[in-house]
Amino acid sequence: MKINPFRMERWQSTWENRVRFNLSESGVHPMTPTELLELAGTDSQALLSQRLVYNQSNGTEELRELVAAIYTGATIDNVLVSNGGSEANYVTTWSLIGPDDVVVMEVPNYMQVWGAAEAFAREVRPFHLDEKRGWAPDLEQLDEQVDADVKLIIVTNPNNPTGAILTEAEIDRIVAIAERAGAWIIADEIYAGAELDGRWSPSFWGRYDRLVITAGLSKAYGLPGLRIGWAVGPTEFIANLWSYKDYTSIAPGTLSDLCARIALDPDTRPKIYERTRGILNENLGPLEEWLSGRPDIFHYRAPRAGAICYARYQLEINSSALAQRLKDEQSVLIVPGDHFNMDGFMRIGYGVPRPELIEALDRVETVIKSVAG
Ligand SMILES: Cc1ncc(COP(=O)(O)O)c(C=O)c1O
Incomplete structure (x- = not known):
């Protein structure tokens, strides 16, 4: 049996813990064991x-x-x-x-x-x-x-x-x-x-x-x-x-x-969903503001679930090349549309802490300006 490379997985697992801003993840900011135990109102005894x-x-x-x-x-x-x-x-x-x-x-x-x-x-x-x-x-x-x-x-x-x-x-x-x-x-x-x-x-x-x-x-x-x-x-x-x-x-x-x-x-379980929903609703606003402030470049439908937004962009650059530049020049990781066999898109993960998201988007802006000329 021959398998084809799973490009997105390899891209993420190679870089997600090395970049400063990981916008490639599709879930919300992960919990620590301490946060989980606090949310559950229990101590670490059972775990230890x-x-x-x-x-x-x-x-x-x-x-x-x-x-x-x-x-x-x-x-x-x-x-x-x-x-x-x-x-x-x-x-x-x-x-x-x-x-x-x-x-x-x-x-x-x-x-x-x-x-x-x-x-x-x-x-x-x-x-x-x-x-x-x-x-x-x-x-x-x-x-x-x-x-x-x-x-x-x-x-x-x-x-x-x-x-x-x-x-x-x-x-x-x-x-x-x-x-x-x-x-x-x-x-x-x-x-x-x-x-x-x-x-x-x-x-x-x-x-x-x-x-x-x-x-x-x-x-x-x-x-x-x-x-x-x-x-x-x-x-x-x-x-x-x-x-x-x-x-x-x-x-x-x-x-x-x-x-x-x-x-x-x-x-x-309901407390965890509430945490997740809190992060998503807190962060989608700034992301949408950022995207809709550039109507000449981005077209997107707001996601209804998940910490991901799939945006079409109008720029003269292939999506993998764009993702590479974002990583190399700004230490921001996104998923290029190429990984879904759809060039001209980028998947932006917005589940990271809000200040990180805002700084990362600023950095994406710098590269986009340079590409747009
Ligand atoms: C639709 C879908 N299924 C499964 C997975 C993988 O899940 P896990 O990390 O639990 O293996 C992902 C990860 O991005 C996903 O998007």
């Missing part, structure tokens, strides 16, 4: 005395129960805990796709699953979110792309990089198209809980039997370093998925499983 065993490799029962509580009607048998949402995506795609299968994926999107599907499947076909319609999905195109060879449809809702959210009607239509072909759906819902208006996005959960939700703590919870994610799906599917995970990373980290239980406690 936790024996560092191998946990059960699909996640502790307590954690799976807390994850199941997010999805109405789900039980622990519907849940597999993974090392990040990315592992959930990887094992799910791996388990569902064979070399004769065709995959249809919403684009733009987080390209991990695109790359994995390209490796596992015969063909990966796109269906687009339409910029002119506020990044609404082109469901006519989806309908055309889905034929009898299609085994899997992949969507991310809320979406990365656009921050757009599907309506209930759009979700139902996607499900109907999948049902017509007997295809599975992976709905990556890792940005659910990070809505600016605090209204939980409509979920695919409960609408279809060939459905896997992937998600985790990295975005809406500000806990990416725990590397806790999950897949939620039909019980037989999840039991089989566990066998795949045995071959990747065995168990989630013991301390991570414990911290995840603290974060997902029913009293703590």
